[in-house]
Amino acid sequence: MSIWFSISYLSSNCHLWLLLVLALVHLCLSDQKSRDALCMEGERQALIRFKHGLIDEADRLASWAGKKSDCCKCDGIVCDNITGHVHEIHLPGPGPPGEYDDPSSKEIKERLKQRLGGHLSSSLLELKQLKYLDLSCNDFKRIQIPSFIGSLGALRP
Incomplete structure (x- = not known):
């Protein structure tokens, strides 16, 4: 049961990290767009x-x-x-x-x-x-x- 919990925990953390990275990329791109004008x-x-x-x-x-x-x-x-x-x-x-x-x-x-x-x-x-x-x-x-x-x-x- 502890192995299943570890895999599930790592998987959910990876999703959170991926979501955070995507959010930061989006923020940087939109910030660059706003600097254009x-x-x-x-x-x-x-x-x-x-x-x-x-x-x-x-x-x-x-x-x-x-x-x-x-x-x-x-x-x-x-x-x-x-x-x-x-x-x-x-x-x-x-x-x-x-x-x-x-x-x-x-x-x-x-x-x-x-x-x-x-x-x-x-x-x-x-x-x-x-x-x-x-x-x-x-x-x-x-x-x-x-x-x-x-x-x-x-x-x-």
Whole structure:
């Protein structure tokens, strides 16, 4: 009787393990499918409005184009893998020219062209879960930081 119990117990455990493995495979595949189109439409629209306020001579934000673009796959954007909310925007410009760099050199002109300018759109307020915003080393012509930035309550140092 103990041998029958052992075989029955092992058999049922094998079925449970098989079921668990199949469930994990299904979860991984469905998670990958959800990552294929993760961007939330309202946040995508907010990022597009933000982009329209910027001057982008070097076309750094070209990946943000298109009516069906997934903002989570756009350059500089980091989304939560589960919810699809935009959590981070990384758009630093190139560092300033060195003290001894020739400001008329082609390389320096190209670096300066890489900097974003324009104005910061309040559409960022629609990114309710935005935790990180890096626009350092860009050229916003010494504008004051807009007051709405203080309303981005999820931003963290």
